[in-house]
Amino acid sequence: MKHFKTLLAAAAVTLAGLPATAQELVKIGTFVPEQSVGVARVIKPWMEAVSAETDSVQLQGFWGGTLGKSPFKQFELVQNGVMDVSWVLPSYTAGQFPEMGVFELPFLFRTAEEASIVGWKLHEQGLLTGFDGVHVIGFFAAEPNALFMKTKVDDLSGLGNMKIRAVGGIHASWLESLGAASETLSSAEMNEALNRGTLDGAVQGWTGMRTFKSLPLVDQAHAVPAGAIPFLLLMNQSKWDALPAEAQDKIMMHGGMAMAEMGGGAYTAVGEEIRAGVVDEGRIEIVEYSEEQLAQWTEAAQGVHQAWIEATPNGQAVYDAAVAALTELRGSM
Known part of the structure; x- marks a missing residue:
């Protein structure tokens, strides 16, 4: 009995030293630097919000092309699983997202919020295609060109x-x-x-x-x-399917329409700030x-x-x- 109790105590000590749940590493890559608006004001805040509400995933950023430098290859890299999540510019992936051209039509959208919110609504309606092998986390757009x-x-x-x-x-x-x-x-x-x-x-x-x-x-x-230039935050479909349902819920709680509103607002604010600085400079x-x-x-x-x-x-x-x-x-x- 004494020997059995010793084994139980040793097992308890061993289990206490282990994490309660194993975290699933999610590698997030962009070809742009960390200080870019999309990373600093949209993707990183999304990561922080998700991480604050779930321990089942570890979201790790790889900025500035660490996982792939070419802006034209980002969709291929996430589709093939080289990175788990990527920031994709549809206009750099010719023919993949035919309906995305509506956002680039001149004089249609006046603000980043308009393009971002309408974009997510079109996705929810199933009117945007081209997402073979990926899961759409979010849609947002820059301020109109x-x-x-x-x-x-x-x-x-x-x-x-x-x-x-x-x-x-x-x-x-x-x-x-x-x-x-x-x-x-x-x-x-x-x-x-x-x-x-x-x-x-x-x-x-x-x-x-x-x-x-x-x-x-x-x-x-x-x-x-x-x-407007539309942006997509995409996850490899196999990676998405392997995540716990609880993690999926948190990822999309802060993705979807929440990301559209956050992204549109961020680009409008920064765009106005940059333009004001240009006016002040006067060159x-x-x-x-x-x-x-x-x-x-x-x-x-x-x-x-x-x-x-x-x-x-x-x-x-x-x-x-x-x-x-x-x-x-x-x-x-």
């Missing part, structure tokens, strides 16, 4: 024969409708081309211009809502457009909208749902 110019023009009518960087095909179509020659480049390639003087301007958001240190390379900004000329002028350029862009609708399977349904959600959202604000 502006047009940043190294070569100054009076307004959009002056872009004829200019070389302008586009993020994807939608931006390229819009620029070409204005007579510009579009070039689809990453932010790093854009900087190099602006620095060499082989590029006249670029479609980009204020936050992106600061993140990639592009502001010193331009002399003018046209304040037009030239489409970059900011060209403002009146509501009447914006209405005229919106009408001129309708051909780009219609072309996207016709070229996209289920494009009309997606576009109509986006407009309906946008109208409802603006009516409630």
Whole structure:
């Protein structure tokens, strides 16, 4: 009996030294640095909120391309399980997310909140496709792009024969409708081309211009809502399926609509802060457009909208749902 009690005591000591539950490591990778808005103001706060409510997963960040540097390979890397979670830019994954082009249509969305909230609603309605092998944790968008110019023009009518960087095909179509020659480049390639003087301007958001240190390379900004850049936070499907239900609940409690609202608000706030700093500095000329002028350029862009609708399977349904959600959202604000 004495020997049995000794064994029980030893076993108790051993068990006391073990964690109550084994944590599942979740590797979260981005190609952008830790100080970027998406990481610092959206992904890391999401990680902290989830970690505060569950001990069953350990969320670990790998920033700045540690798990894969190419922005064009992020979806492939998470789909194949090289990283468990990745921040994916749909416009860098040609053909994978056809309906995502609706967010890039110029003059449709006026704020990051609008694009982010409408984006999650479209996902909930099952109108966004391309998620084979992944689970969608969240959808958010940057503040609508502006047009940043190294070569100054009076307004959009002056872009004829200019070389302008586009993020994807939608931006390229819009620029070409204005007579510009579009070039689809990453932010790093854009900087190099602006620095060499082989590029006249670029479609980009204020936050992106600061993140990639592009502001010193331009002399003018046209304040037009030239489409929003949508972002996805995706988890490898097999990894998602292996997580405890309790962890899944916490991940999505702070993902989904909560992430859309947080992400949209973060990008709006930071975008306004950056723009205010540019105004104070006074070096970059900011060209403002009146509501009447914006209405005229919106009408001129309708051909780009219609072309996207016709070229996209289920494009009309997606576009109509986006407009309906946008109208409802603006009516409630």
